[in-house]
Amino acid sequence: MRKTVYWIEGDGVGPEIWRAARPVIDAALSGESDIKLEWLELLAGEKAQAATGSPLPEETLRTLAQAGTAMKGPLGTPVGGGIRSLNVTLRQTLDLYACIRPIRYFQGIESPVKHPECVNMVIFRENTEDVYAGIEYAAATPECRKLIAFLREEMGVAISDEAAIGLKPMTESASKRLVRRALRYAVDNELPSLTLVHKGNIMKFTEGAFRQWGYDVAAREFADAACTEKAPVPGRVIVKDRIADAMFQEVLLRPEQYHVIASPNLNGDYLSDALAAQVGGLGLAPGVNMSDSLAFFEATHGTAPSIAGQDKANPGSVILCGALMLEHLGVPKAAERIRAAVAKAISAKTVTEDLAAQIPGAKTVGCAAFGEIVGANL
Numbered sequence: 001m002r003k004t005v006y007w008i009e010g011d012g013v014g015p016e017i018w019r020a021a022r023p024v025i026d027a028a029l030s031g032e033s034d035i036k037l038e039w040l041e042l043l044a045g046e047k048a049q050a051a052t053g054s055p056l057p058e059e060t061l062r063t064l065a066q067a068g069t070a071m072k073g074p075l076g077t078p079v080g081g082g083i084r085s086l087n088v089t090l091r092q093t094l095d096l097y098a099c100i101r102p103i104r105y106f107q108g109i110e111s112p113v114k115h116p117e118c119v120n121m122v123i124f125r126e127n128t129e130d131v132y133a134g135i136e137y138a139a140a141t142p143e144c145r146k147l148i149a150f151l152r153e154e155m156g157v158a159i160s161d162e163a164a165i166g167l168k169p170m171t172e173s174a175s176k177r178l179v180r181r182a183l184r185y186a187v188d189n190e191l192p193s194l195t196l197v198h199k200g201n202i203m204k205f206t207e208g209a210f211r212q213w214g215y216d217v218a219a220r221e222f223a224d225a226a227c228t229e230k231a232p233v234p235g236r237v238i239v240k241d242r243i244a245d246a247m248f249q250e251v252l253l254r255p256e257q258y259h260v261i262a263s264p265n266l267n268g269d270y271l272s273d274a275l276a277a278q279v280g281g282l283g284l285a286p287g288v289n290m291s292d293s294l295a296f297f298e299a300t301h302g303t304a305p306s307i308a309g310q311d312k313a314n315p316g317s318v319i320l321c322g323a324l325m326l327e328h329l330g331v332p333k334a335a336e337r338i339r340a341a342v343a344k345a346i347s348a349k350t351v352t353e354d355l356a357a358q359i360p361g362a363k364t365v366g367c368a369a370f371g372e373i374v375g376a377n378l
Helices: 014-029 046-052 059-066 084-091 140-156 171-190 208-222 244-253 267-279 315-326 334-346 367-377
Strands: 002-008 036-041 069-072 099-102 122-127 193-198 226-228 239-244 260-263 288-290 296-298
Touching: 002 059, 014 036, 014 315, 014 334, 014 367, 069 315, 099 267, 099 296, 122 171, 122 267, 171 193, 171 208, 171 239, 171 260, 193 208, 193 244, 193 267, 208 226, 208 239, 239 244, 244 267, 260 267, 288 315, 296 315, 315 334, 315 367, 334 367
Parallel strands: 002 036, 002 069, 069 296, 122 260, 193 239, 193 260, 226 239
Antiparallel strands: 099 122, 099 288, 288 296
């Protein structure tokens, strides 16, 4: 059986991590399944710009709109000017509303926390709204002045003429579908809890509303499978909430108490990267962005231009994205083979330089060699 996987190479270290990761993903299927992957490349980022004059060609978007499975390397995002984030554009255009990132520890990495093995969480981050909606106006522009005038004159808001302004839209429908997906995952995997992470004590009508909408979903749609922290029921998923700043302390001090997290966009961005740092960094952090029809797996780190082309990058994120993808395609044994192979490479202390810095006595190898080691461990 053939499964089509569309793939985008990515910018910076993208080409080299792909060369290292893809053979591992293909080899993991050998002898485990009759599924064969058919990889079809799509263009985006610098490669697309050079070939078509656009960093995100319409043909790529049209194809992905009809696709079921895709993977991508990191795409560059300019800071302070130029095009908006290609990653955000893909998520919004394709309605990839759920960014799902499992965070787990691999034995042997020297973590900055005492008990990294207690970190085992899956973050569901809303992907299409919040400040990432991209509604912002530069200070002193006509558009910004017009909005400031409206806020002052129509809404009675005190605001400086010097202000730049960004808007934070959050809707009931988008919040509920994110929490619904997270809660379904917790129920299906028999996990103990789902935590809604928000800043509703300050942003009462956006993040506070996210919290309430989350509880509403649990009460109305999962009444037989979920309960609240205040009224726990044995055998049901406990739905609780934590304020975002307090949650950063909680995942450091009591990570074993948290299993599935549902969060608005910005909180989820910060929290997923902070958790990844506790267990080895973004080089070992897989992720998937999902709509109701497309699962788009991606390296969660950036393009790392300072080491691009030097065979130093860690392909682990893309390799582990492959494991997530194989689970999604119904081949969980192949996925576990990949994770076990990565764990074996780390235990042997033969790793890329980012991991070697965290493993006493480790031998540093290049990107290609690490991929070959993981592949041999299969």
